[in-house]
Amino acid sequence: NRLLTLIENKLVRSGAYRDCHHPEMIVWQATQAPSRSLYLEGRGKSFLPDYLEIGKKLKECGCDTLCMCCNTAHFFIKDLEDGIGLPFIDIIKETIGAIQCDIVQEKRIKVGIMCSDGCASHKLYDKYVDSKYIEIIYPDKLHQSIVTQGICSAKSENRYLDINDPQSPYFCFNKVASYLMNMCDVIVGGCTDINAVFYPGNRFGISKYIDSLDVLADVVVERFMSETK
Numbered sequence: 001n002r003l004l005t006l007i008e009n010k011l012v013r014s015g016a017y018r019d020c021h022h023p024e025m026i027v028w029q030a031t032q033a034p035s036r037s038l039y040l041e042g043r044g045k046s047f048l049p050d051y052l053e054i055g056k057k058l059k060e061c062g063c064d065t066l067c068m069c070c071n072t073a074h075f076f077i078k079d080l081e082d083g084i085g086l087p088f089i090d091i092i093k094e095t096i097g098a099i100q101c102d103i104v105q106e107k108r109i110k111v112g113i114m115c116s117d118g119c120a121s122h123k124l125y126d127k128y129v130d131s132k133y134i135e136i137i138y139p140d141k142l143h144q145s146i147v148t149q150g151i152c153s154a155k156s157e158n159r160y161l162d163i164n165d166p167q168s169p170y171f172c173f174n175k176v177a178s179y180l181m182n183m184c185d186v187i188v189g190g191c192t193d194i195n196a197v198f199y200p201g202n203r204f205g206i207s208k209y210i211d212s213l214d215v216l217a218d219v220v221v222e223r224f225m226s227e228t229k
Helices: 001-014 034-038 048-058 072-084 091-102 118-120 124-126 139-153 169-181 210-227
Strands: 109-114 136-137 184-188 207-210
Touching: 001 210, 034 072, 034 091, 034 118, 072 118, 072 124, 091 118, 091 136, 091 184, 091 207, 109 169, 118 139, 124 184, 124 207, 136 169, 139 169, 169 184
Parallel strands: 109 136, 109 184, 184 207
Antiparallel strands: none
């Protein structure tokens, strides 16, 4: 699981060197739940019942806080919190918060989002911003189809292709990010699968890139470290 790797690496870099220096976590990979994006696109079953069931089982195991790697699944975050009875770390809210903290808002900024079709069609990121300060921009139809291609490729053996291969997910995400940088101040990787294959840094003209899964890992680490002081 990519999130666990990120959390472990961040803690080790912060000085962890024993098992007790890491949080206790229970991971449930909801691989058999219906597609989040297909549901939001109106082409599949709701994933809410499965997520509610999983959340309740995690609560029974002793979890007191939950989080989801999937940005798209946050469509139901309020329903999940109410139905399970536990708070969630909200990946979209925290990502927007990281943007606001990291950028001096002397002007209204434009934030480009690379995410699933379902997340884009319901404009999930728009619900978390003050439009006075941030304008959310999603790719046009052509470039959104390239994002989808990249997400699908990241899940398959195409992830191992050379980054210059048009079928590689890196190539897809870099093409869309470069397109968005022409009109945006910040680019957000708003899908878990992007983190596994795309690390633009300051290359290719992408001057400001924020990955939502990396933000979630930061929040988990910060909360754990604050609780263990």
